[in-house]
Amino acid sequence: MTGRFEPAVAERRWQARWDEQQSFVADSQSAKPKTYVLEMFPYPSGRIHMGHVRNYTMGDVIARFRRMQGHEVLHPMGWDAFGMPAENAAMERKVHPGEWTRANIAAMRDQLKRLGFALDWSRELATCDPDYYGHEQALFLDLFDAGLVYRKESEVNWDPVDMTVLANEQVIDGKGWRSGAQVERRKLAQWFLKITDFAEELLAGLGTLDAWPDKVRLMQENWIGKSRGLQFAFRLAQPVAAGDRIEVFTTRPDTIFGASFVAIAAEHPLALAVSAVDPEAARFIEQCRAGGTSAAEIETAEKKGYLAPLEAVHPLDAAWKLPVYIANFVLMDYGTGAIFGVPGHDQRDFEFAKSYQLPIKRVVAPSANEASQPIGKDPDCDPGIAVNSQFLDGMTSAQATAEVIRRAETAGWGQGTTAWRLRDWGVSRQRYWGTPIPIIHCPTCGAVPVPRDQLPVVLPEDVSFELPGNPLDRHDAWRLVDCPECGGQARRETDTLDTFVDSSWYFIRFASQPKDRPFDRAEAEAWLPVAQYIGGVEHAILHLLYARFWTRALQHIGRLSISEPFKGLFTQGMVTHETFVSEDGRWLAPDEVEAGAGGALVERATGTNATSGRVEKMSKSRRNTVDPEPIVAKYGADAVRWFMLSDSPPERDLEWSESGIEGAARFVQRVWRLSTTPKDGEGRDATLDKKLHRAVAATGEAIDGLQFNKAVAQSYELVNAIEKAAPSASRTEAIQALIRLIAPMAPHLAEEAWATIGQAGMVTEAAWPSFDPALLLDDQVTIAVQINGKLRDKLTAPRGLDRAATEALALASEKVQRQLAGASPRKVIVVPDRLVNIVA
């Protein structure tokens, strides 16, 4: 039996077999060690892209590898199915978001199945299914009962045309990304989750996540942004109605004698009080509001202030009065919304002081004798020695900081505190296609939770997207209900939950899905935490932080005993492809470009010059995407999987190339030929035995470390060695082992080959090959001989030769003798079984 391996036929057949045998259905009751492998679930956009293929292939290799090692593996798949694209589709194509979403799920499910992933489809879930979001509503109410949910007025970006709240990313140049309307800042009552209650825990917990990339832990650490400092109040020289003090926070209390001014945010209560009586101030505050929120605008915004008719008294010198400005660079929602400005030692304060001719004083210097050095054209932000600071003079910045905090606490005008960059998580979205927030607003009873026996609060199906805004606001049959407490006329909350809430607990629901509650604690804990979580680095902060918070919140209310959901995390690189640009700067698809006369690129349609752009992430806008489906149809799922794992290390970007996928397809056929061309023989082949055992050891180690490119290289080496070997019992065994080594990566080929060589059962159920450590070492070793660190000769010697004998052997080398030319070496370094370095 020879010929080509026909993926189109064989792959379908094995996929059907796995399905019939329920090969990948995870048994929560199993006595085997349990492993939970998870890839970030996809948004059902309509089609699988290469990034999905790469992501899910990696997870699949781990899942199949652990199975072969005797683990009970949970490897589920589902759909992050709520979100805006469905509503946009509804508006554009007049289809219901649910209909659009479910059609996409069906299409993508088929595409995933065609790739032969070892997924437990019996646990499939979609977050837009009331079966899922109803349990989410129950969990939301649990958190509500525990006081972790609250409602607060907060500023949002409001699009007056679409009548919806926009995320910061959706505001472009101060205009709505869809409507193009000028975005307004508006105050809206919104629901918040108290993630800040867990700031300290979430920060400390990062320390336990040693199987996470350092990069991600660092990003989360910065996002949480803990800073220690001093919070204290400036007394106002003349109290006003809105108050007699300004609370400020600083991380540099050691610079307190360098203060030149106090600045408050435009939204600060005192600023508002001033503006009420001062139209000039009101105008300035209005200007600050109009300022955009985008990073670019913030960066270029000039530091401006308005001198308020207030005077602040320095806490350490009652005679020292500081001017108070309303300033555009002070943020109301960080710290206290007010600062004291130290121009000598802070960049922003420096710029502000320059504009408004405020004193710039040195209070920190590299050394005590540089106290009179003026501050130059840049502020000095480094720690140093306190100078010009009365009782602090001579102290280091750290000592001075501690001393100021101590005095403030003793005298009672301030105290050491911690400020966090992390804010509470606003979860209200004024959208239809999301989980309804299970709250009823009653004019007499206030916000009342929907009784548990009335869950799920199901989205109404009969909605129209003809008008802008949230259709739930217009749906009176759904919206108007009786208050569960007093029975009076009330209305449902029409905001839905941020979709990040949906993805904050799906991994728990995968592990355990009882009908009547979100999850069974014992069953969930049997699987959790996820042993290996794999996804894109773009989720390094939000999703991963929210999921960590949700898990801890469940722990806090006694629903779960684990504190971290993901033990191992891996962030894979993107799939990239070359790009092409036309003469007039349009992106061109690869098949719109050809080599013209003289080899230069030209645009096929027009014959004008084209250039190859950079290799970039596949995206529709750059027109450099490659759709996986036709590629799978042409080369087979195994070849595509194999290519996704080859060449590039998984954390780096992988460049898609035609020659790469062809190479992978070639490898599939090589393995097929080896398995279908019987060359059985007798006796051992010691060289091949060693090669095999090394390949088994190295492949296992590589997969364990998620170094799939190295595992792939090992398979190539083993295949090369088997092809060169003469028939022997060793060769026959090597082929059997090879098939198992490639099974996690190219499972269909492995099954077909396994059956062909006459092995019973499926390779999916076979055990991972073992190796004999004794065979990992050679009897003969090559010893490198260096003179002054330069390689001069290579000698073959029996392994285990002692230092003296090794040295003698090296010195006897003809090449060494020639190089030394009679001189005797000054020193000889011997590393047994490896090398000899002769210092001449």
Add this chain to the structure above:
RNA sequence: GCGGACGUGGCGGAAUGGUAGACGCUGGAGACUUAAAAUCUUCUGCCCCAAACAGGGCGUGCGGGUUCAAGUCCCGCCGUCCGCACCA
């Protein structure tokens, strides 16, 4: 601005401080074939010398340093990419 990662042949990339370039791709030469595809064999970092055999030199972004020995460790640059950003 702050933080992080990376820099090795024509390309993707290997290398517990100890033989740089595994493996793949590309390319060259040859075999098989009427021919092509497929497949197989073989070569493929650069330079010098040489008919060949052999031999030699240079090489991991740049400049220093530590070491018997540096792609790997340390210091200083340059470049590319990513994240965050008026955070007090």
